[in-house]
Amino acid sequence: MSEKPRVLTGITTTGTPHLGNYVGAIRPAIAASQSAAIDSYFFMADYHALIKCQDPALVQQSAREIAATWLALGLDTDNSTFYRQSDVPEITELTWIITCVTAKGLMNRSHAYKAAVQTNEAESQDPDYGITMGLFGYPILMAADILAFNAHRVPVGRDQIQHIEMARDIGQRFNHLYGDTFVLPEADIDDDVAVLNGLDGRKMSKSYGNTIPLFLPEKKLQKMINKIKTNLLEPGEPKDPDDSTVFQIWKAFANKEQTDWMRQQFAEGIAWGQAKKELCALINTEIAAARDEYDRLLGDPGFVDQELKKGAEKARERAGRLLSEVKSAVGIPPLL
Ligand code: TRP
Numbered sequence: 001m002s003e004k005p006r007v008l009t010g011i012t013t014t015g016t017p018h019l020g021n022y023v024g025a026i027r028p029a030i031a032a033s034q035s036a037a038i039d040s041y042f043f044m045a046d047y048h049a050l051i052k053c054q055d056p057a058l059v060q061q062s063a064r065e066i067a068a069t070w071l072a073l074g075l076d077t078d079n080s081t082f083y084r085q086s087d088v089p090e091i092t093e094l095t096w097i098i099t100c101v102t103a104k105g106l107m108n109r110s111h112a113y114k115a116a117v118q119t120n121e122a123e124s125q126d127p128d129y130g131i132t133m134g135l136f137g138y139p140i141l142m143a144a145d146i147l148a149f150n151a152h153r154v155p156v157g158r159d160q161i162q163h164i165e166m167a168r169d170i171g172q173r174f175n176h177l178y179g180d181t182f183v184l185p186e187a188d189i190d191d192d193v194a195v196l197n198g199l200d201g202r203k204m205s206k207s208y209g210n211t212i213p214l215f216l217p218e219k220k221l222q223k224m225i226n227k228i229k230t231n232l233l234e235p236g237e238p239k240d241p242d243d244s245t246v247f248q249i250w251k252a253f254a255n256k257e258q259t260d261w262m263r264q265q266f267a268e269g270i271a272w273g274q275a276k277k278e279l280c281a282l283i284n285t286e287i288a289a290a291r292d293e294y295d296r297l298l299g300d301p302g303f304v305d306q307e308l309k310k311g312a313e314k315a316r317e318r319a320g321r322l323l324s325e326v327k328s329a330v331g332i333p334p335l336l
Pocket of ligand 1: 008009010011012045048141142145146154155156160
């Protein structure tokens, strides 16, 4: 029997999951976790979080919320491997080994690093101002995340493509120097998955402060949805669905019939307030049960930790085998 494809993705643990994360990443990943044809790995990139966030309470809170979110939504932790990056020391060991084959020039080209330098220059600061080695070497840690499991495919957003290419470069360099060891991963970009807009109509993103958190209590969810920017058209005036964030989010939760129905409502001039009510109800139907479970899990951290321990054990076992090979390849075999 041929090997199942290994599909791996990491979630940086800063911030609270929002509707955009859910539709773009979490929902498709949970579906993949339930598929017997795929060997999937999901992890919380808590060491990556330290690059952006040096508030311990926030780092911890965010990891809890994210783990509870994925579990509440039905992640199948028997059929997939779900863990915290920091619980798998093999990943950080591998990070050092591949750091030693990574050209500094490759890291100089990283978008995230270059953007930080540009911001400094624009503000007439020292180019290195506020830039840690963590930020500079971020793509190496990410390469280790992927290479440690010899993942074939990595579902990510477009902003992460460069990092996957760097992981390939690094893996290739290692293979060239030490013999075939790593699978070269491919970025998996799903063009059918919607990129949701946020309250202000720009892409929903924590950095724009325009997000709608996924698990708000229903009343708060409605209040948030009411803040979605709309035009000034009155009830009874026909509205353009394709120019509307309300409709765009509707589509991401609706089946074909519901989408057609709402399109019709727009043509007939549904009031914005009414459209927003319908939207809240639709989202609520999909997530209400998971939200209850989420609240329960936040009150039962022992259960969540148990799941994460189980995942870490599986992950360590697999990464450990590969790391032994890697260490032997570079001339650091186990002691006799
Ligand atoms: N850098 C990714 C992001 O910000 C998160 C991440 C860390 C990741 N390690 C990864 C994604 C490995 C895929 C594979 O979204």
